[in-house]
Amino acid sequence: MKVLVLHQGAIGDFILAIPAIWTAYLALKPEELHLVGHPSSTEVLKGVFWVKKIWDVNLYPFSTLWFKPIKDLDFKMALVFSKASEWQNALKGSGVKEIWMLPPFPKERIPLFHHHLKNLKSYGISLKTEYMGLFFKEEEKEEALKFLEKKGIRGPFFAVHPGAGSPKKIWPPERMANLSNWLYDRFECFPLVIKGPADQRACDEFLKYINVPHLLIENLPLRKLGALLKFASFFLGNDSGIAHLAAFSGCQTFVLFGPTDPVVFMPYGPYVRCIKKGEEIDEIKEEDLKETLQNYLSK
Structure with a gap:
């Protein structure tokens, strides 16, 4: 059939x-x-x-x-x-x-x-399945590791995505950059900055304020990006397709929500933390995220 x-x-x-x-x-x-x-x-x-x-x-x-x-x-x-x-x-x-x-x-x-x-x-299928991931082949994972080595990333790194499909879903990029600077200075965690086709404005704003070493990844094919995310210490970003990719890849994912409902649109994956403070995404404060990330990284 x-x-x-x-x-x-x-x-x-x-x-x-x-x-x-x-x-x-x-x-x-x-x-x-x-x-x-x-x-x-x-x-x-x-x-x-x-x-x-x-x-x-x-x-x-x-x-x-x-x-x-x-x-x-x-x-x-x-x-x-x-x-x-x-x-x-x-x-x-x-x-x-x-x-x-x-x-x-x-x-x-x-x-x-x-x-x-x-x-x-409702069609008679009630088979229970566990988290399956994106079915990465060994060569895809090896290619991701070679890419990181070629770019000189050998220590812990985190992935940060400043953009989203809608402006209402974008946490102020300046705050995202400030948080990335703090993560590098406080925990020596290297920022891998993800930029997609719809992220020009948010990414440009973010790059004005990041003042620590970082690597900008632009328009990488989704499976290659997913394989990289699999090796990240964690992902930090807005409610977007990239956040869903990170979670499904098995990466610890911290995703920021504004007007959308995290109960309905929470990413699928084994390690997901949804953060929402109100209907406006800028109601989330830097200090809120610092506390959340410090608790995670101090384990």
Whole structure:
């Protein structure tokens, strides 16, 4: 049996669906599992052993699925992380016999990854799975270590991400830089600064105020970045796709929340600490984080 999984969410939302996708794979035991989504999100599973192929939802044939069936679509089953009846009807017209529609967001206040697993239960899948990580190959981990060595990073380092997808989710970059300076001076922990495509303004502001040695990483492919994060002492950043990547990679993750609800959008991983003080992210004070990080680093 060939199974198609469609998810067109952003990085963080897609990562929070991976536990459900993996659980479905284990339960259904398909001969092949194919993913359809945005490459900027689905690349986190590029090359993993259980995903046969990844398709770009923006390109033919799947870009046409909103308004017409796809001829000769060779899948018996589809898992669709959407409520869109257009996709359901087009898949039926494409010859897909069994279609599971999985609403992307919960109506109740529960973690998003739990919501996806709960949706699977409604289709008879209640298989319990433990944290699985991003299925890094040994060569990916070795490449990450070689990268760090080449850049001269041999001692403890932490990853810091000043940006986010929305300005309302960005803790003042000056404070993030001040905290990074303090971490280097107090604990000799080297800052690895992450900059993504949407982080120009926040990163420029951050770099004005950081005054200790650091390394800026720009637009690294997600799996390479995830492998680096696996070796970080911890990650510090805003509620963003990169925070979800850090947590899922197994890195101790400290993620700052403003208007979004950490109960629903908390990252999935074994070592996650969500920090929220109010609806505005700048209500979080530097001293609050210093206390939290000092307690962690003093263990």
